[in-house]
Amino acid sequence: MRINGEGQWQPETEADIRACIDDADLQESHYLDMKREVGDNPRKRKETAADLASFALDGGALLIGVAENKENRTWELAPQPLNGLAERIEQVAASAVDPALFVATHEIPSAADPTTGYVFVQIPQSPSAPHMVDGVYIGRGDKTKTRLSDAEVTRYHAKREPIEGHLERLLDAERDRDHVPAHTQQTGHLYLVAHPLSARRDVALQLVRDDGSELLQLIVALEGTIPRDVREFAPTPGYATATATRAQGRAWCTQAALGPGRTFESTSAHNDEEDLLDIEFREDGGIRVLMGRMTATWGRYGGDAKTVVADGLAVAYALRVVRWADAIAERTGYHGSWGFGVLATGLRGLSSSAYQERFSSGPTYDADEYREVTTASGMEIHTRPQAVAGRLVGRLVRGLATSVRYDGLLRAD
Structure with a gap:
C-alpha cells in the first residue's frame, strides 16, 4: 500500500488497487470510500456530490471503479470508461456542492483496456467546510456520510469566523506599519498577506534566517509562472534589490523602503512613493507585501496628468x-x-489604467478601499493558484470593469 506525504493511501496503478483488495486492506473509513461509478442522472450526481462533500471537513479520498460484493462484503475491480469521467467529477464538485468544492482527480488506466480504468479523487480538508448538497450540510462518520445537525453546522461556522477575522486583523496591522504614514500618502497602497493556518511558529526559520539566497532564488524562479500580460508591470520584484533583516524575518525592498526602522525615505527630487515595494518572508512561513503604486499618476512630468488604478499590479502580486x-x-x-488577504487604498473616483491605455475613461471606483480574504488548502494553491488569486482580486477587477482583460489570468485551466 503506497502512502503519500499526508499519510493517505494513494494508488498509482491498477496493480496497486488489486494488491490492496487481495490483502484485504481496502476498507471504507472516515477518510476513504469506494464507488463503482459516478452516474450521469440527477440522483446519482447528487449522491456523488454528497460523497465528495462528506470528506471536506477532515479530508479524504474517493475511489471510482471498485464495486462491492454484497455477499461476502469484499471489493472487486470494475473499471469504468475514462473518457470525460474525471471532468464530470470535477464538475459535480464545482456545481452540485455549495460552496464549490476543490478536488484533485487522478486517472488510473486499466491494464487490459487503457480506455477504461479508475479515478482516485483526493478531497483536501476544506477551509470553507461544511459544504451543502441540495440544501443539506454533509459530514462524515466512521465509514459513511452523515447529515449534520444545526448545532454541528453552527459549531463549524463558529470555528471558521475567527480565521477570517484573524486575516482581517493581519491586513489592518500591515496598513498600520506602512512605511508612509496614512496622512502623508500621495498614492494608493496595496497590502497582501499570506499566512499558514496551522504551521509551527518557526516552520520557515531556517529558510528565512540563512543568507537569503534560497528565498531570492525562489522569487526569481517563480517569475516565469506569472502571465506576461501583467508580469512586467512596475514595480516588479526585480526592483526590490535591497535586503533587510526584520524582527519577524527577512525582506527584499526598494531603496525607498530602506529608511531606519522601516520608514520611507524619498531618494529623488520627485516623490518616488510609486517605487515603494517591500516583500517580507517570516519565520512562521507568512508573507507580507507592501506596494506603493496601487494608484499611479500618468503624465505628471508633462501633458495632462491623470491618476489611475493599477489593478494589473494587484492581479500580478496576488498571483505571486x-x-x-x-x-x-x-x-x-x-x-x-493557508489564509490570504488583500487591501488596496486610495481608489475612490478613479478608473483602471487599462482604460487610460486606450485613451478612454472607464467606470470610476465608488469605494475608498478594496479588501478581501480567502482560505485555500495546500493542494489547491499547488494545483490551482489562479483560482485562489481570483478569489482575492476578482471582485476588484469586476468593480473596475476590467474582467475581460484579467479574468483569464485568474481562472484555472
Whole structure:
C-alpha cells in the first residue's frame, strides 16, 4: 500500500488497487470510500456530490471503479470508461456542492483496456467546510456520510469566523506599519498577506534566517509562472534589490523602503512613493507585501496628468503571493491550509489604467478601499493558484470593469 506525504493511501496503478483488495486492506473509513461509478442522472450526481462533500471537513479520498460484493462484503475491480469521467467529477464538485468544492482527480488506466480504468479523487480538508448538497450540510462518520445537525453546522461556522477575522486583523496591522504614514500618502497602497493556518511558529526559520539566497532564488524562479500580460508591470520584484533583516524575518525592498526602522525615505527630487515595494518572508512561513503604486499618476512630468488604478499590479502580486506560499510549503514540508488577504487604498473616483491605455475613461471606483480574504488548502494553491488569486482580486477587477482583460489570468485551466 503506497502512502503519500499526508499519510493517505494513494494508488498509482491498477496493480496497486488489486494488491490492496487481495490483502484485504481496502476498507471504507472516515477518510476513504469506494464507488463503482459516478452516474450521469440527477440522483446519482447528487449522491456523488454528497460523497465528495462528506470528506471536506477532515479530508479524504474517493475511489471510482471498485464495486462491492454484497455477499461476502469484499471489493472487486470494475473499471469504468475514462473518457470525460474525471471532468464530470470535477464538475459535480464545482456545481452540485455549495460552496464549490476543490478536488484533485487522478486517472488510473486499466491494464487490459487503457480506455477504461479508475479515478482516485483526493478531497483536501476544506477551509470553507461544511459544504451543502441540495440544501443539506454533509459530514462524515466512521465509514459513511452523515447529515449534520444545526448545532454541528453552527459549531463549524463558529470555528471558521475567527480565521477570517484573524486575516482581517493581519491586513489592518500591515496598513498600520506602512512605511508612509496614512496622512502623508500621495498614492494608493496595496497590502497582501499570506499566512499558514496551522504551521509551527518557526516552520520557515531556517529558510528565512540563512543568507537569503534560497528565498531570492525562489522569487526569481517563480517569475516565469506569472502571465506576461501583467508580469512586467512596475514595480516588479526585480526592483526590490535591497535586503533587510526584520524582527519577524527577512525582506527584499526598494531603496525607498530602506529608511531606519522601516520608514520611507524619498531618494529623488520627485516623490518616488510609486517605487515603494517591500516583500517580507517570516519565520512562521507568512508573507507580507507592501506596494506603493496601487494608484499611479500618468503624465505628471508633462501633458495632462491623470491618476489611475493599477489593478494589473494587484492581479500580478496576488498571483505571486499564492505561488510564493506554495513554494514555501514545499520547502518546509507544510501540508496544511493557508489564509490570504488583500487591501488596496486610495481608489475612490478613479478608473483602471487599462482604460487610460486606450485613451478612454472607464467606470470610476465608488469605494475608498478594496479588501478581501480567502482560505485555500495546500493542494489547491499547488494545483490551482489562479483560482485562489481570483478569489482575492476578482471582485476588484469586476468593480473596475476590467474582467475581460484579467479574468483569464485568474481562472484555472
